[in-house]
Amino acid sequence: MKHGFIFPGNDPQLAVELAPLAEASGWDAFFVWEGIWATDAWATLAAAAMVTERIRLGTMLTPVPRRRPWELAGQTMTVDRLSNGRVILSVGLGVAAEFDQRFWIFEDDPGRKVRAELLDEGLDMLQRLWRAEPFEYEGTHYRAKRAERMLPPATVQQPRIPTWVVGVWPRMRSMRRVVRYDGWIPNYDPSAADGVDPIEQQRTYTPEIAAEAIAWIRAERERLGLGGRPFDVTQEGTTSGTDPEADAAVVRPWADAGVTWWLEADWYVPAERVAEYARDRLRAGPPRP
Numbered sequence: 483m484k485h486g487f488i489f490p491g492n493d494p495q496l497a498v499e500l501a502p503l504a505e506a507s508g509w510d511a512f513f514v515w516e517g518i519w520a521t522d523a524w525a526t527l528a529a530a531a532m533v534t535e536r537i538r539l540g541t542m543l544t545p546v547p548r549r550r551p552w553e554l555a556g557q558t559m560t561v562d563r564l565s566n567g568r569v570i571l572s573v574g575l576g577v578a579a580e581f582d583q584r585f586w587i588f589e590d591d592p593g594r595k596v597r598a599e600l601l602d603e604g605l606d607m608l609q610r611l612w613r614a615e616p617f618e619y620e621g622t623h624y625r626a627k628r629a630e631r632m633l634p635p636a637t638v639q640q641p642r643i644p645t646w647v648v649g650v651w652p653r654m655r656s657m658r659r660v661v662r663y664d665g666w667i668p669n670y671d672p673s674a675a676d677g678v679d680p681i682e683q684q685r686t687y688t689p690e691i692a693a694e695a696i697a698w699i700r701a702e703r704e705r706l707g708l709g710g711r712p713f714d715v716t717q718e719g720t721t722s723g724t725d726p727e728a729d730a731a732v733v734r735p736w737a738d739a740g741v742t743w744w745l746e747a748d749w750y751v752p753a754e755r756v757a758e759y760a761r762d763r764l765r766a767g768p769p770r771p
């Protein structure tokens with residue numbers, strides 16, 4: 483199992499200071515969150531790339547339906563090249579307006595169906611844009627005319643930047659999107675109905691359910707001829723950093739279920755304590771199962 487740390491703050495200088503601390507303390511990845519009216523996540527990661535050598539860098543997560551794919555392709559390519567191929571792109575539909583109006587202060591939520599279409603087309607375009615080769619595209623929401631000159635560089639990582647996708651188990655349409663890419667960020671909805679609070683989904687999600695979903699993912703990827711390619715499964719949670727045995731007990735069931743990345747996160751730290759919390763938790767090192 484690998485271990486990532488999600489920085490819950492919004493100070494870019496602090497994030498850039500923390501990235502090398504995470505690297506020195508044995509963490510495998512450092513993530514920042516991406517908002518709408520917020521600190522620029524990719525500018526922050528570009529700066530972090532210049533002060534680190536090993537640790538992977540990414541967002542947790544990027545709402546692709548809210549982004550222009552060609553701009554996102556340029557940002558991710560830039561950080562991938564600055565870091566010599568250490569970027570992970572984590573993507574999802576974005577938060578629905580009914581659960582968080584902060585993400586919809588400039589426009590109306592077009593609804594889950596449209597956001598899903600935008601996500602699929604955005605991911606499809608990213609695969610082509612990262613190659614930095616001429617292409618044409620005609621989708622429902624996006625289109626591209628063929629360009630032959632002044633193409634940007636390709637990403638270091640090929641055939642694409644590793645892309646982790648939010649999927650709701652057991653919604654098959656959502657999960658079939660996941661298996662085509664490089665990792666699963668789990669949500670869980672036993673009713674398979676729309677409109678479930680994502681925080682509530684995580685409360686009812688267990689390692690046993692994870693194992694069931696991971697078995698389905700592996701079988702589906704084998705069916706699609708993707709079984710030989712790397713694929714990650716993430717689990718986000720909070721450990722103390724002060725009691726290694728207790729922290730290991732939290733993480734171990736997820737590792738046994740087949741989870742490949744533990745993502746350490748505490749979204750409830752008061753803003754005035756974020757710097758202290760992050761420094762202390764990073765120095766303590768990742769929770770080893």
